[in-house]
Amino acid sequence: MDEIIQNPAKVYETITYLMNYVQKYTAIISEYSKxxxxxxxxxxxxxxxxxxxxxxxxxxxxxxxxLIVYIRKDRYKVxxxxxxxxxxxxxxxxxxxxxxxxxVPDISDDVRQLELESVPTLKGIVGSKSVxxxxxxxxxxxxxxxxxxxxxxxxxxxxxxxxxKYGVGTCGPPGFxxxxxxxxxxxxxxxxxxxxxxALVYAQGFSTISSVIPAFLKRGDLLICDELxxxxxxxxxxxxxxxxxxxxxxxxxxxxxxxxxIHINDKKKGTKITRRFIVTEAIFYNTGELCxxxxxxxxxxxxxxxxxxxxxxxxxxxxxxxxxxxxxLGIPVDKIEIFxxxxxxxxxxxxxxxASNGEIVEHQVLNGLAYCFSASLPAPLTLASIGAFDxxxxxxxxxxxxxxxxxxxxxxxxIKPSKKDKYVxxxxxxxxxxxxxxxSLKNNDMPxxxxxxxxxxxVDEAIKEGVLISRAKYILAQxxxxxxxxxxxxxxxxxxxEEIERAAVVIKDSFRKVLN
Amino acid sequence: MTKExxxxxxxxxxxxxxxxxxxxxxxxxxxxxxxxxxxxxTAFTIIPGISPEISxxxxxxxxxxxxxxxxxWVMGTPFELNQGEEFGGLTLWEQMDDRxxxxxxxxxxxxVPVVLFLISSFQTKYDLTQFIxxxxxxxxxxxxxxxxxxxxRIFGINKRYSDEE
Numbered sequence: 001m002d003e004i005i006q007n008p009a010k011v012y013e014t015i016t017y018l019m020n021y022v023q024k025y026t027a028i029i030s031e032y033s034k035x036x037x038x039x040x041x042x043x044x045x046x047x048x049x050x051x052x053x054x055x056x057x058x059x060x061x062x063x064x065x066x067l068i069v070y071i072r073k074d075r076y077k078v079x080x081x082x083x084x085x086x087x088x089x090x091x092x093x094x095x096x097x098x099x100x101x102x103x104v105p106d107i108s109d110d111v112r113q114l115e116l117e118s119v120p121t122l123k124g125i126v127g128s129k130s131v132x133x134x135x136x137x138x139x140x141x142x143x144x145x146x147x148x149x150x151x152x153x154x155x156x157x158x159x160x161x162x163x164x165k166y167g168v169g170t171c172g173p174p175g176f177x178x179x180x181x182x183x184x185x186x187x188x189x190x191x192x193x194x195x196x197x198x199a200l201v202y203a204q205g206f207s208t209i210s211s212v213i214p215a216f217l218k219r220g221d222l223l224i225c226d227e228l229x230x231x232x233x234x235x236x237x238x239x240x241x242x243x244x245x246x247x248x249x250x251x252x253x254x255x256x257x258x259x260x261x262i263h264i265n266d267k268k269k270g271t272k273i274t275r276r277f278i279v280t281e282a283i284f285y286n287t288g289e290l291c292x293x294x295x296x297x298x299x300x301x302x303x304x305x306x307x308x309x310x311x312x313x314x315x316x317x318x319x320x321x322x323x324x325x326x327x328x329l330g331i332p333v334d335k336i337e338i339f340x341x342x343x344x345x346x347x348x349x350x351x352x353x354x355a356s357n358g359e360i361v362e363h364q365v366l367n368g369l370a371y372c373f374s375a376s377l378p379a380p381l382t383l384a385s386i387g388a389f390d391x392x393x394x395x396x397x398x399x400x401x402x403x404x405x406x407x408x409x410x411x412x413x414x415i416k417p418s419k420k421d422k423y424v425x426x427x428x429x430x431x432x433x434x435x436x437x438x439x440s441l442k443n444n445d446m447p448x449x450x451x452x453x454x455x456x457x458x459v460d461e462a463i464k465e466g467v468l469i470s471r472a473k474y475i476l477a478q479x480x481x482x483x484x485x486x487x488x489x490x491x492x493x494x495x496x497x498e499e500i501e502r503a504a505v506v507i508k509d510s511f512r513k514v515l516n
Numbered sequence: 517m518t519k520e521x522x523x524x525x526x527x528x529x530x531x532x533x534x535x536x537x538x539x540x541x542x543x544x545x546x547x548x549x550x551x552x553x554x555x556x557x558t559a560f561t562i563i564p565g566i567s568p569e570i571s572x573x574x575x576x577x578x579x580x581x582x583x584x585x586x587x588x589w590v591m592g593t594p595f596e597l598n599q600g601e602e603f604g605g606l607t608l609w610e611q612m613d614d615r616x617x618x619x620x621x622x623x624x625x626x627x628v629p630v631v632l633f634l635i636s637s638f639q640t641k642y643d644l645t646q647f648i649x650x651x652x653x654x655x656x657x658x659x660x661x662x663x664x665x666x667x668x669r670i671f672g673i674n675k676r677y678s679d680e681e
Contacts, residue, residue, distance in 0.1 A: 056642060059651075060634060067630050073618040078610075078666055 110449050111476075118456050118471070120463060127151040128494025130468060138463060139503050141489050142470040146317050146435050147400040148494020149391055150348025158387040159380035166379030175365065178376035186382050189389050190353050194323070195333045199355040200364055201382070203374045205342030208352025209310050210236035211370035212340050213279065215363065216308075217242040221275040224258065224305065226250065227481050230285040233310060234480050237279070239369075246480070249287070250429050252295040259303040276305045277337075282314035282325035286472070286483040288436035289428030290318075293325055297335050306337040316346035317435055322392045322401050328433065343381075347388035351377040404493040407500045408435050411491055414504035415439070421508070422515040426486065438472065438486040439507070441515075448476075451485045454514060459487060461510035467503045536593045536603065537611040541621055549628060553579055572636040573646045580629055580653040587625075588660040610666055617663040626661050629654055 033039040050057050107113060121133040128148045130140045149155065162182070172178035183201055190199035202208040213236030217223050221242040225233065228249040237244045245262070248254040255278075266272070278300055280291045293309075300307050311324045319327025324341075326333050333339075339355040354364060364371055377385075391397050412432060417423055426438035441451055455471050462469050472488040489507065491500065539545070556578055560571035587609040603611050613619040633654045640646040659665060 053642065056647070060637075063630055063634070067627055070618075070626055071623050075616055075618045078615045078617065080667065 111452075114449070114452060114456060115473070118459070120468065125151045128492045132463070132468075136466065138466050138468040139495055139499055140468045141491065141503055142468050143492075144313065144345035144490050145348060145492050145494065146313075146346045146404055146490065147322075147392065147397070148492045149346075149388060149400070152348070152387075152391065154391070155348065155384045155387045158383045162378075162380035162383035168380065169378045170376045172375055173371070173373055174376040175372055180376075180379055180382070182379050182382040182386065183376060186377075186386050186389075187353075189386055190355055193389055193393065194339060194355045196339065196355040197357040198361040199353055200361045200368070200371065201343075201377055202352040202354070202368070202370050203350075203377045204370065205312060205344040205350065205352040206232045207370035207374065208342065208354060209233055209279075209308075209312075209340045210239060211368045212308065212338060212354050212364065213237055213277075214240035214369065215367040216338075216360075217275060217277060220272075222262070222277070224255070224276075224278040226280045226284075226291070228284060228286045228483055229279065229281060230310070230312075231475065231479065233279055233281070234478075250284075250289060250292055252292050252299070255296070256299055259299060259305070263303055277308055278305050279308040279310070281310040281312070282318065283434045283436065284428075285313060285436075286474075287426055287428055287431070288434050288438045288488070289426070289431035290314075290325065290328075290434055292429050293329055293331055297331065307335075308338045308340060309336050310340050312340070312342035312352075313345055313434075313436065315341045316388075316392045316397070317401070317404065318433065320398065320401070322346075322397055343385045343388075347385055347392070349385040349388060350381045351385065400493040404435055404491065405433075406497060407491050407493060407495065408432070410497050411489075411500050411504045412437065414501050415489075415508060417508075420516070421511065423511045435491040437489040437491070438484075439489065439511070440484050440486040444484060448482075448485055455485060455487050457514045458507075458510045461513055462507050465506040465510065467506045469507065537608055537613075540608075540612055545621075546624055549625070553628075553632065569640040569643060569646060572639040573650055576629075576632055576636040576650050577653045579632060580657045583625070583629070584657055584660060606667070609661065617666070622661070626658070629657050 107116065123131040123133055123135075126140065126143055126145070127150060128140055128145065129137055131137055143150070166180060166182070170178040170180065174183065186201050187199045190201070191197065202211065209232045213223070213233070217237075217240040219241045221240070223237055223240065223242045223244045225237055225244055225246050226249055227246045245258060247258050278296060280296065282293070283290055291309075296307065299305075309325070314324045314328075316322040316324075318325050321327065324339075325331075326336065337356060338360060339353075341353055341355075343349045343351045343353060354361065354368075366372065392400075409432075412425070415425060415437065417425065422442045423439055424442050426440065441454065444451065446454075452471065459469055459471060469487055469489055472483070472486045474482060476482055487507075495503075553575065557571065557575045560566055560574045561568065563571075566574070588607050591605060591607050593603050606615075609622075613621060616622075633650055637647050637650055640650070
């Protein structure tokens with residue numbers, strides 16, 4: 001560079017060199033541009049436009065450059081804090097208003113204290129005869145162990161073999177990796193036992209029905225439900241978000257009226273095609289009576305509904321061979337769309353099942369929430385269920401059921417209150433066939449807590465005499481219709497007729513002692 | 517203000533946790549924008565007594581003022597969607613895309629008025645008065661959309677939350 005500046009001749013040389021270069025390339029470009037049509041006229045046009053209004057063109061070019069720059073920018077997030085809309089005053093007010101909830105809830109109120117104090121503690125295995133904490137043996141009439149097979153040695157052996165072979169848990173929902181061969185065995189067993197096309201095993205008895213109902217009923221569908229259905233059914237109806245209509249407990253006239261009014265309403269407003277179900281229990285957990293299945297089936301065919309039947313308590317209890325209410329009342333199985341039940345009551349294992357036709361079962365594999373998202377039933381319990389089904393299905397099972405019915409008959413005969421007794425035995429539709437007996441006070445004008453306290457005294461008195469019974473317990477705040485406060489006696493075939501009669505006498509005496 | 521560059525360049529749905537502004541990133545919103553412009557233009561063309569030039573200017577001005585109103589004027593959460601009060605002091609433009617700048621949607625919404633301006637100024641045959649009107653409306657909307665205007669309230673417009681008490 002220094003050389004060039006010092007020597008003017010060289011400057012001139014450089015300039016001419018550059019000029020030559022420019023001239024050369026201009027010539028080449030103009031030559032090529034001649035080959036492309038309209039080039040010159042286009043350049044001229046642009047030149048004219050620019051000359052006509054250079055300011056405007058400048059503006060437009062600036063806009064386009066701005067746009068290109070803007071579009072090429074990188075994304076970033078504004079990190080300033082979001083403004084708090086509350087003023088200091090409001091914040092102080094809110095702080096003053098706030099009262100922290102106690103970590104340990106207050107249990108000083110009567111109801112909770114009663115519940116806490118009245119829980120008996122058992123030692124060892126729960127069976128028809130159990131051992132209390134203080135070492136005394138009692139006749140257990142508080143468990144749903146109707147056939148007395150819950151601690152059968154064969155079942156225990158099967159469960160232990162299951163632990164040795166499969167471990168204690170499956171650690172996964174059935175849809176992923178929780179299905180074992182024993183689960184499909186159990187499903188086939190249940191289907192065969194019921195005589196339905198197919199069946200599905202759930203991991204928990206309670207969540208079975210509250211998962212089956214929302215699997216089929218969605219928002220806008222219609223569910224007709226008995227007033228005194230058990231808590232699981234109520235929860236299922238709530239989860240499904242369907243329109244739930246209740247009919248009076250086991251009152252078929254009320255049900256017919258309800259269905260008729262819905263039918264008339266549909267005719268007026270034009271029928272909407274919705275899924276419609278009736279849900280009821282075979283043996284009502286809350287009252288211990290049977291449902292009037294024949295009439296319900298007649299109505300369901302008349303008004304075109306489907307039926308979900310909860311057989312949690314009736315499986316293995318009703319019917320000659322324990323097939324449930326259908327066998328007991330002589331109704332064909334295919335008249336009921338969905339059977340739901342629990343393996344935890346009579347069979348003494350755990351879990352629940354849904355027995356129905358293939359499509360309905362298949363639907364639940366992806367739509368039953370409890371089936372999809374809960375870990376499947378542990379293998380030892382599955383094996384115990386299979387064993388329990390074997391027992392129920394055998395001659396021994398028939399014998400057990402006979403024993404249960406005999407026990408039931410003799411217990412009911414002894415417990416029948418005489419005129420001076422101040423308690424009532426709940427009587428409902430065919431309730432003499434069910435092994436659950438609800439005893440309540442004659443005088444039910446008293447406040448509930450007082451009734452419960454009196455009943456608890458009766459229970460304590462009976463336990464002292466060696467008969468374990470319990471009050472029927474409910475979550476009062478969440479029940480739709482709270483049933484009367486009662487003592488629920490669950491009979492069992494694990495005890496002899498004499499023992500059952502003794503228990504009945506003890507209970508009767510305890511009632512007399514407390515109330516008279 | 518720390519700048520945090522994101523690897524994501526394309527449009528991303530569902531990243532916007534704020535349902536009040538999330539709809540802007542829904543499928544078809546870009547096309548909808550253009551359809552609105554077409555409808556505006558058609559409406560102004562149909563009205564008798566409006567020359568094609570003026571209809572273009574009207575389209576441009578109405579679109580710009582309309583988006584100024586909806587994106588930069590209305591504040592907070594007009595629809596209660598359970599998201600609390602935290603967005604109460606922000607305009608829709610500020611809430612958009614989880615409060616990010618230079619997102620694809622924002623770039624697109626900035627480009628649309630510029631292109632519309634270029635088209636309409638060409639269609640009005642560069643008439644000076646209409647050119648000035650179009651340009652003024654463009655400048656207003658562009659300034660409102662630039663990042664430096666984030667949460668800036670000039671001339672006391674919409675100051676109701678920032679300077680309370």
